[in-house]
Amino acid sequence: MCGIVGFTGRENALPILIKGLYSLEYRGYDSAGIAAFTKDGLRVVKTRGRIANLEEKIREEGDLYCNCGIGHTRWATHGEPSDRNSHPHLGGRDGKGKVAVVHNGIIENYKELRERLEAHGYVFQSETDTETVAHLVDYLHTGKQEDLAKTVLAAVQRIRGSYALGVVSMDNPEEIVAARRDNPLIIGVGEGENMIASDITAIIGRTRNYIILDDNEVAIVRPDSVVVMNEFGDVVEKNVQTVNWDMSAAEKGGYEHFMIKEIMEQPKAVADTVKPRIQNNAVVFEDNGLTDERLRDIENIHIVGCGSALHAGMVGKRVIEAMCRIRCTAEVASEFRYENPIIGKKDLCIVISQSGETADTLAAMRLAKQAGAFTVAIVNVVSSTIAREADGVLYTWAGPEISVATTKAYSAQLSALYLISVKIARTRGLISIGDERALCAELQRLPSCIEKALMCQEDMQRIATLYANRPSVFFLGRGLDYAAALEASLKLKEISYIHSEAYAAGELKHGTISLIEEGTLVVALATQPALFEKTVSNIREVVSRGAVVVLVTTDDFTGDESVCQHIIRLPKCLYEFSASLSIIPMQLLAYYVAVERNCDVDKPRNLAKSVTVE
Numbered sequence: 001m002c003g004i005v006g007f008t009g010r011e012n013a014l015p016i017l018i019k020g021l022y023s024l025e026y027r028g029y030d031s032a033g034i035a036a037f038t039k040d041g042l043r044v045v046k047t048r049g050r051i052a053n054l055e056e057k058i059r060e061e062g063d064l065y066c067n068c069g070i071g072h073t074r075w076a077t078h079g080e081p082s083d084r085n086s087h088p089h090l091g092g093r094d095g096k097g098k099v100a101v102v103h104n105g106i107i108e109n110y111k112e113l114r115e116r117l118e119a120h121g122y123v124f125q126s127e128t129d130t131e132t133v134a135h136l137v138d139y140l141h142t143g144k145q146e147d148l149a150k151t152v153l154a155a156v157q158r159i160r161g162s163y164a165l166g167v168v169s170m171d172n173p174e175e176i177v178a179a180r181r182d183n184p185l186i187i188g189v190g191e192g193e194n195m196i197a198s199d200i201t202a203i204i205g206r207t208r209n210y211i212i213l214d215d216n217e218v219a220i221v222r223p224d225s226v227v228v229m230n231e232f233g234d235v236v237e238k239n240v241q242t243v244n245w246d247m248s249a250a251e252k253g254g255y256e257h258f259m260i261k262e263i264m265e266q267p268k269a270v271a272d273t274v275k276p277r278i279q280n281n282a283v284v285f286e287d288n289g290l291t292d293e294r295l296r297d298i299e300n301i302h303i304v305g306c307g308s309a310l311h312a313g314m315v316g317k318r319v320i321e322a323m324c325r326i327r328c329t330a331e332v333a334s335e336f337r338y339e340n341p342i343i344g345k346k347d348l349c350i351v352i353s354q355s356g357e358t359a360d361t362l363a364a365m366r367l368a369k370q371a372g373a374f375t376v377a378i379v380n381v382v383s384s385t386i387a388r389e390a391d392g393v394l395y396t397w398a399g400p401e402i403s404v405a406t407t408k409a410y411s412a413q414l415s416a417l418y419l420i421s422v423k424i425a426r427t428r429g430l431i432s433i434g435d436e437r438a439l440c441a442e443l444q445r446l447p448s449c450i451e452k453a454l455m456c457q458e459d460m461q462r463i464a465t466l467y468a469n470r471p472s473v474f475f476l477g478r479g480l481d482y483a484a485a486l487e488a489s490l491k492l493k494e495i496s497y498i499h500s501e502a503y504a505a506g507e508l509k510h511g512t513i514s515l516i517e518e519g520t521l522v523v524a525l526a527t528q529p530a531l532f533e534k535t536v537s538n539i540r541e542v543v544s545r546g547a548v549v550v551l552v553t554t555d556d557f558t559g560d561e562s563v564c565q566h567i568i569r570l571p572k573c574l575y576e577f578s579a580s581l582s583i584i585p586m587q588l589l590a591y592y593v594a595v596e597r598n599c600d601v602d603k604p605r606n607l608a609k610s611v612t613v614e
C-alpha cells in the first residue's frame with residue numbers, strides 16, 4: 001500500500017527513481033511524485049494518476065537532473081487522488097518548503113497535529129495526514145542545530161499510527177532519512193550509492209544487498225554510508241541480506257500481463273513449496289517450531305488472514321479438520337482482532353499472508369501470540385514483518401508476485417496448509433506411515449496435476465468471451481468446492497468489476513435464488529465424488545430458473561452432464577487437495593473476462609497489493 005523509493009549516489013537519480021516507482025506501482029496507483037535536489041534546489045513534481053502521467057509532467061517541466069531524490073506512488077487514504085494530495089509533501093511555513101516527505105501508512109493523530117501546526121503559522125496545501133509530518137519535521141528542524149535524523153526521530157515520537165517515511169532536507173542534499181513503524185522499508189546497499197524502498201523489486205536493478213529497517217528505527221542514508229539508529233538515537237548494527245531471486249522473476253517474460261504469467265507459474269510455485277519439506281516420503285519441518293511435541297499438544301487451531309489468504313485458510317480448515325480431527329476456525333483477521341477471541345495456550349494460530357505486511361493479519365497474529373498461542377506464519381515475502389514476528393515461519397516459495405490479484409501465492413499457501421495437515425495427522429497417529437507416504441506422493445504429484453488443469457486455458461478463454469458481458473455471476477460449491485468458489489468469485493469481481501457471489505450450493509435457495517433469472521451465469525464447482533449428486537440437484541434448481549451453467553468437475557464425474565452448458569473436467573487428485581485444481585479454471589476465467597472487458601488486469605481499480613492499513 002503506497003510505494004516509496006529513494007536514491008542517493010553519483011548518477012542521475014531520476015531514471016532510477018522512475019524505474020523504482022514502476023516496479024512499486026502495484027502497491028498503489030492513484031498518484032505519483034518525486035522530490036529531487038537539482039541545481040535549482042529542492043524540486044517536487046507530482047500528479048494524479050499513474051507513473052506514466054508523472055513522466056509526462058517531468059518532461060513538461062524540464063531538466064530534473066539530480067543525484068539524490070525520493071519518489072512515491074500512492075494508494076489514497078486521507079484525501080482523494082489529486083495533484084495536491086500526491087506525495088512528496090513539503091514542510092515549511094512559507095509554503096516553499098525546505099523539507100520533503102513521502103509516507104506510507106496512517107498518522108492517527110494527524111488532526112490534532114495539524115491544528116497545533118496551524119497555530120504555529122503552517123498553511124496546509126493538502127487533505128493528507130502526511131503533510132503534518134512534513135510540517136512537523138520542518139517545525140522541529142528550523143533554527144536548531146540538530147541534524148535531520150535526530151529531528152525525524154523527535155517527530156515520529158509525536159506521531160501515533162503507522163509509517164514508512166522518506167525525508168529529505170535542503171540542509172543536506174545528499175542525504176535521505178528513513179523511518180518505519182508497522183510499514184515495510186528496506187535500504188538497498190550499493191557501491192557509492194544507496195537506496196530506500198518499500199520492497200526489493202525497486203532496488204534489485206541496482207543492488208542485491210539490503211538492510212531491513214525495524215520498527216521505530218531511523219536511518220541516515222548517504223552515497224557512501226548507511227547509519228541506523230534505534231528510538232533512543234543509539235547506533236545499531238544491522239545485517240546486510242542478499243536477495244536470492246533474480247530480476248527476471250519480477251518481469252513479464254513475454255506474457256501480456258503478470259497475472260497470466262503468475263497463473264502459469266503455479267506448478268513451480270507449488271513444487272518449490274512442497275519439495276524441500278518432503279524427505280523420505282515424510283513431511284519434515286526443520287525450523288518453523290512445529291515440533292512433534294507441540295503438534296501433539298494442540299487443542300485448537302485458529303487460521304487468520306484477509307481476502308484470498310483467508311480463502312486459502314478456509315480450504316485449510318476443512319482439510320485439517322478432516323485429516324486431523326482438531327477443531328479449526330478460519331477467520332477474517334480484521335474481525336478476529338477485535339472480537340476478543342477465545343485463545344488457549346495450547347492453541348496454534350496459523351497466519352497466512354503473501355506480503356507478510358497486511359496490517360490486520362499482523363495485528364491478529366500479535367493478539368494470538370500475546371494470548372499464549374504458538375503462531376506459525378505462511379508467508380511469501382522473506383523477512384517481512386509477519387515472517388519476522390511469528391514464532392515459526394513456513395515460507396511459500398512462489399517468488400515475487402506482482403499482479404495485484406493473487407494466484408500463485410494462493411496456490412502455494414494451499415500446499416503449505418496441506419503439508420501442515422499431513423504433519424499433524426501423522427504426529428498424532430491419525431494416519432499410518434503408509435498413509436503419510438501416499439499423501440506425500442500425492443503432494444509431489446500436485447504440480448503436474450496443476451499443469452494438466454492449466455490445459456483448460458483455451459476453453460476458459462472461449463467461455464470468457466461468451467459471458468464477459470454478464471452483469472453478475474454466481475459461484476456454487478459444497479465443502480472444499482465452496483471455499484474454492486469464494487476465491488473464484490473474488491478473483492472475478494476484483495479484476496473484471498462484474499458483481500459476483502459465492503454460495504454454499506445448498507444455501508442459495510434460502511433467499512439468493514430469487515436473483516437467478518433467464519441467462520444468469522452460474523459456475524458450479526463439483527470435485528468431491530461424495531457430493532456430486534447433491535451439487536447436481538442444486539444445479540437443477542438454478543437451471544430450472546433460467547441459469548446458464550458452467551460445471552467444473554473431475555475426470556471421473558458420473559453425474560448428469562445435461563444440466564450444464566459447459567463442462568470443464570479436471571485431472572483426478574486426492575479429494576483433500578482438489579481446491580488446488582478447481583481454482584485453476586476459475587483464475588483463467590477471471591483473467592480472460594477482464595481482458596475481454598479491457599480492464600487493467602494487473603492493477604484493478606481502487607486496489608493495492610500490500611494492505612498496510614487496517
Ligand code: F6R
Pocket residue numbers: 306307308309310352353354355356357358361404405406490491494609610611
Ligand atoms: C486478492 C488478494 C487479496 C489478498 C489480501 C491479503 O487477489 O490478493 O485479497 O489476498 O489482501 O494479502 P496478503 O496475503 O498479502 O496478506
